[in-house]
Amino acid sequence: xxxxxxxxxxxxxxxxxxxxxxxxxxxxxxxxxxxxxxxxxxxxxxxxxxxxxxxxxxxxxxxxxxxxxxxxxxxxxxxxxxxxxxxxxxxxxxxxxxxxxxxxxxxxxxxxxxxxxxxxxxxxxxxxxxxxxxxxxxxxxxxxxxxxxxxxxxxxxxxxxxxxxxxxxxxxxxxxxxxxxxxxxxxxxxxxxxxxxxxxxxxxxxxxxxxxxxxxxxxxxxxxxxxxxxxxxxxxxxxxxxxxxxxxxxxxxxxxxxxxxxxxxxxxxxxxxxxxxxxxxxxxxxxxxxxxxxxxxxxxxxxxxxxxxxxxxxxxxxxxxxxxxxxxxxxxxxxxxxxxxxxxxxxxxxxxxxxxxxxxxxxxxxxxxxxxxxxxxxxxxxxxxxxxxxxxxxxxxxxxxxxxxxxxxxxxxxxxxx
Amino acid sequence: xxxxxxxxxxxxxxxxxxxxxxxxxxxxxxxxxxxxxxxxxxxxxxxxxxxxxxxxxxxxxxxxxxxxxxxxxxxxxxxxxxxxxxxxxxxxxxxxxxxxxxxxxxxxxxxxxxxxxxxxxxxxxxxxxxxxxxxxxxxxxxxxxxxxxxxxxxxxxxxxxxxxxxxxxxxxxxxxxxxxxxxxxxxxxxxxxxxxxxxxxxxxxxxxxxxxxxxxxxxxxxxxxxxxxxxxxxxxxxxxxxxxxxxxxxxxx
Numbered sequence: 268x269x270x271x272x273x274x275x276x277x278x279x280x281x282x283x284x285x286x287x288x289x290x291x292x293x294x295x296x297x298x299x300x301x302x303x304x305x306x307x308x309x310x311x312x313x314x315x316x317x318x319x320x321x322x323x324x325x326x327x328x329x330x331x332x333x334x335x336x337x338x339x340x341x342x343x344x345x346x347x348x349x350x351x352x353x354x355x356x357x358x359x360x361x362x363x364x365x366x367x368x369x370x371x372x373x374x375x376x377x378x379x380x381x382x383x384x385x386x387x388x389x390x391x392x393x394x395x396x397x398x399x400x401x402x403x404x405x406x407x408x409x410x411x412x413x414x415x416x417x418x419x420x421x422x423x424x425x426x427x428x429x430x431x432x433x434x435x436x437x438x439x440x441x442x443x444x445x446x447x448x449x450x451x452x453x454x455x456x457x458x459x460x461x462x463x464x465x466x467x468x469x470x471x472x473x474x475x476x477x478x479x480x481x482x483x484x485x486x487x488x489x490x491x492x493x494x495x496x497x498x499x500x501x502x503x504x505x506x507x508x509x510x511x512x513x514x515x516x517x518x519x520x521x522x523x524x525x526x527x528x529x530x531x532x533x534x535x536x537x538x539x540x541x542x543x544x545x546x547x548x549x550x551x552x553x554x555x556x557x558x559x560x561x562x563x564x565x566x567x568x569x570x571x572x573x574x575x576x577x578x579x580x581x582x583x584x585x586x587x588x589x590x591x592x593x594x595x596x597x598x599x600x601x602x603x604x605x606x607x608x609x610x611x612x613x614x615x616x617x618x619x620x621x622x623x624x625x626x627x628x629x630x631x632x633x634x635x636x637x638x639x640x641x642x643x644x645x646x647x648x649x650x651x652x653x654x655x656x657x658x659x660x661x662x663x664x665x666x667x668x669x670x671x672x673x674x675x676x677x678x679x680x681x682x683x684x685x
Numbered sequence: 686x687x688x689x690x691x692x693x694x695x696x697x698x699x700x701x702x703x704x705x706x707x708x709x710x711x712x713x714x715x716x717x718x719x720x721x722x723x724x725x726x727x728x729x730x731x732x733x734x735x736x737x738x739x740x741x742x743x744x745x746x747x748x749x750x751x752x753x754x755x756x757x758x759x760x761x762x763x764x765x766x767x768x769x770x771x772x773x774x775x776x777x778x779x780x781x782x783x784x785x786x787x788x789x790x791x792x793x794x795x796x797x798x799x800x801x802x803x804x805x806x807x808x809x810x811x812x813x814x815x816x817x818x819x820x821x822x823x824x825x826x827x828x829x830x831x832x833x834x835x836x837x838x839x840x841x842x843x844x845x846x847x848x849x850x851x852x853x854x855x856x857x858x859x860x861x862x863x864x865x866x867x868x869x870x871x872x873x874x875x876x877x878x879x880x881x882x883x884x885x886x887x888x889x890x891x892x893x894x895x896x897x898x899x900x901x902x903x904x905x906x907x908x909x910x911x912x913x914x915x916x917x918x919x920x921x922x923x924x925x926x927x928x929x930x931x932x933x934x935x936x937x938x
Contacts, residue, residue, distance in 0.1 A: 270899055274906050281910035302851040302870075311816045312925070314936055316912040319921025326911065364900045365907075367828060367853060368820045370935070403852075525915055540916055616801075619790035630793045 268360075277361070279351040283331040283342050284377055287434070287490060288522045292323040292372035292407045294485035295429040303403030304366065307429055307485075310407075311372055324375035324409060325365050329353055329390055333379030337436070337447035338530045339495050342379045346528065352381075358394050359402065366406050373407030373429070374398070384415035384454075392420055395427035407485070412462065414454040421458050425465055430485035430517070433459050435510070438503040442496035446532055456514075462487055463514045486517040493548065494541040495524040495533055500573045501566035504551055508562040511555070521548040547573040554579055557611055558604045577663060581607040584644055585659030591644040592652070596625045608641030639669055687713045692733040692771075694718040696763045699771070700740035700747075702733045703778050716771040743778075750781045755789045761811075762803040764837045773799040811838045815845050817926075818857055819935045821901075822894045827854040831933055833861045842866065843873050901935050908936035 293310025312321035330352035331342040341348065362374045376394060380387050391410050398404040410428040412421060424431060433455045437443040440452045462483060469482035489510060491503060507519040523545035526536045551573055554560040558580070565579050566572070574582045584591065584607050593602050595617060603614045613635045620626060620634065625648035632638055643662045646652045657665075688711050692698035702716055709731075720730075748756060762774060776796035781788050791797045813834070820828035828850070839859050846857065847868055858865035858878060867876045931937040 268896075268899065270902070274903060277903055277907055278910045281907050285911045285913060299848050299851050304850070304852050306849050311812070313816045314908065314934065315922055315925040316908070317919065317922050318913050318916035319918040319925060320913075320916075321925070322908065322911060325907070361903070364896070365904060367850070368822070368900060368904070368935075369818045369830070369850075370904050523916075525913060542916065616790075616792045620792035623786075623788070623791040624793050626793050630798075633795075633798045634792050 273357065273361075276351045276353055276357070277327070279349055280328045280331060280353060281326065283379075284326045284328045284375070286341070286522065286525060286527075287326065287375075287377060288320070288520045289375070289409065289432060289488055289490060289518070290321050290323050290326075291430070291485070291488070291518060292409075294517055295407055296484055297405050297407075297429060297481065299405050301403065303405055304363070305373070305404055305406035307373060307405065307407040313370055313372065323372045324407060325362055325371045325373070326375040327353070327358070327361075327377075329358065329376060329378035329387075329394070330381055331379045332381045334382070335380055335447070335449040337450065338528065338532050339436070339446050339492055339524065341527050343528070355390070355394050355397060359397055362398060362406075363402055363404065366404070371406075373409070375409040377411040378413070380413060384413045385417050385420060388413040388416035388420045388424070392424050392427065395424065399427045409485075412458040412487075414450060414458065416458055418461050421461050422465060425462060425469070425483040426480060428483055430488060431458075431462055431483055432488040432490070434490040435506075436490070436492055437496055438491045438493075438498045438506045439496075442498055445496060459487060459489075459514050466515070487514065488516055488518040488520065490520040490522055492524050493521050493545055494538075499566075499571040500544070500548065500551070501568070501571040503548060504555070504562050504566050507552060508555060519552060521545050521552070543575050544573070547575060547579060551579045554583075559601050560605075576667065578607070580605070581640060581663070581666065585663055588659050592646045593644060595631065595645050595647040596621050606641055606644050608637035608639070608644075610635070640666055686729060687715060688729040688731055689715045689717065690731050690733050691717060691720050693735050694766070694768075695735060696760060697737060697740040698733060698735040699763060699774060699778075700743040701736050702775060703743045703782075704736070704739040705731065705733055706775070706779065707782070714772075714775070716775045718768050718771065747778060747781060750784070751787055751789050755781075755787075758789075758804045759800065761807045761841060762800050764840065765803050765807050766837055767803065770799065770803060773803070807836050807838060807841070810834050810836045811841045813930070814838055814842055814857075817930050817934060818846075819933060820855060822897045823892050824894055825854075826894075827856060829856045829858070831858050831860050833929075833933065834859065837862060839864070839866055839875075847873055905936050 291310060292307065295307035297307040299306040310323065312323050314322040316322060328342070332350050332352060333342045333344055336344040358376065365371045366373065376391055378387050378391060391413070395408050395410055398408065408428045409430045409432065410424050412424065412431045412433045414433060435452070435455060436447060443450060443452055466483055466486065469479065472479040473481065491506070493503065503521070510516050510519060523541045524534065525540050526534055526538050529536055551565045554565055555562055560583070564583060573579050584605070590605070593606055595603065600614060600618050603609060603617055604611070616634045617626065617631070620630070627648045628638065628651070631647060643653050643657065690702050690705060692702045705711070706714055759774065759777065773796050777800045780794060780796050788794065788797060792801060814832055818830045818832060820830045822828055839857065842857060843866060846855065850868070854870055855868050856865050856876070864875055864877050866873050926934070926937070
């Protein structure tokens, strides 16, 4: 093995893949069969980079040679950078050896498009196949669906991969047209649509025949870049909601645009990464998927942007004061989930615990409720509760005064007096 | 009158203590691992002699009061080895026995809540070990990892590592508690190693396979390459990987 060459390739092709933020290694149920290597279950983050993102999979491009010229992408055709390509065997060896040392949960393999879609997809599938069939590898494999790849290849990909993803890149088709003139949304949606139907069909088969093979058990995901084009949060979340509903996506990732390229169509190179906006979008995404919120309740035409200084649940609550206060000891789970400062686990615990006895403030605090926010919106077994008739904006001010907002923390630098 | 029960710190010892509480009809008790030697005036002291038969009777009774998951959670909480919380475990078990209903989800009760907190801490440590174990390949093809977990979680790791790395021999060694797990391709067993004779770093490196250094080097390179400097967030980084774990993480050494 030529260590220097492999090191160089790994550096180039990991660097090029890192703007793909998908990191999940959960949602699969692949077991270790016949004393092989590995399994995929709940997802483990094995390490964290200095920017605080998790490292779960060996995330690399097969190659950064690309025939496309998408403005936002470091690997675009006209960008003057070092190019490299792994061989199939090199990717297999890296995956197996990293996995055996417990560095990773598996492989995330993407690629620049070389020659054409099918040619590229075929290489990706070949690596997954080799890992599964020759090395009895049962760890997690996430493959990129290359836009425009044939149904036959997508079918094969589904047989070996745990998760597949196509990146929509831009939240709207107009944004895509502007920055990625070579791509069109129809090509992206085609493999997504094929996989969605194939997953449904295979899941039905699996119910009837236990021996039927598992097919992309961790489903599909996608990614949209935030802040490169002028879409507002409402457009971003409406689009996410559409894809969750129509393509049964497991996740939509929001990737704050990191300015790496000078281009008149893009934000300037010194623009800061919209990290708080990205964070608020994820919070809104969680509200849609786990807290029973409809997208229109979070953003709509009169509220096209998420508040940056407070989280979207609190933002919804202060716009809807008529829904509060909520009686913790009586309200149903769905309503308790809507209280700012109460998360999924706390809500479950409250509903379980109140069957035994009514809960008071101390107990709620012990259970894990963030009372500094929740106290304005709930009553419990206590004579003490918020008696003032506060408006939404009063509450917002009180909460901001007693806590450190991510927004302020990230924008205001501490000034030195001396 | 308060009775101080002194037990040996084992799970069986804890269950035997429960037996004593009911056998002697004790009411106010204080369970502790070591005899602190203080003799308060109005205090009885009782040495609990761990007894497997009695412990099993208590366990059997407990299983009729709470689910088998609940028993497992109690065991996980016990592995936290938090002396000051022995009374929470005892309190939990007594509350379970004294109630008609299954009390596992009565989070308003302080014992149930405390046990739930301890379980969460232990499970988090277990999960961290599943993430932070870094195997190094030895010449005899055994993969070795040294760890220093906050809690005694090795027993909770067996199932995960055995099913994942079924085709390689491995050792996970708790350097703090001086014992380890060894998987020999068939079963796992507890082992203890003598490190007295492997003091020199050169000896340790000599025990690795030739490609071990290469893959460590590649992994470190990969770790650096995936970082996005313009998103630097040290606070978040350290919250996810607290510094005490760094010395056993290949990429952070």
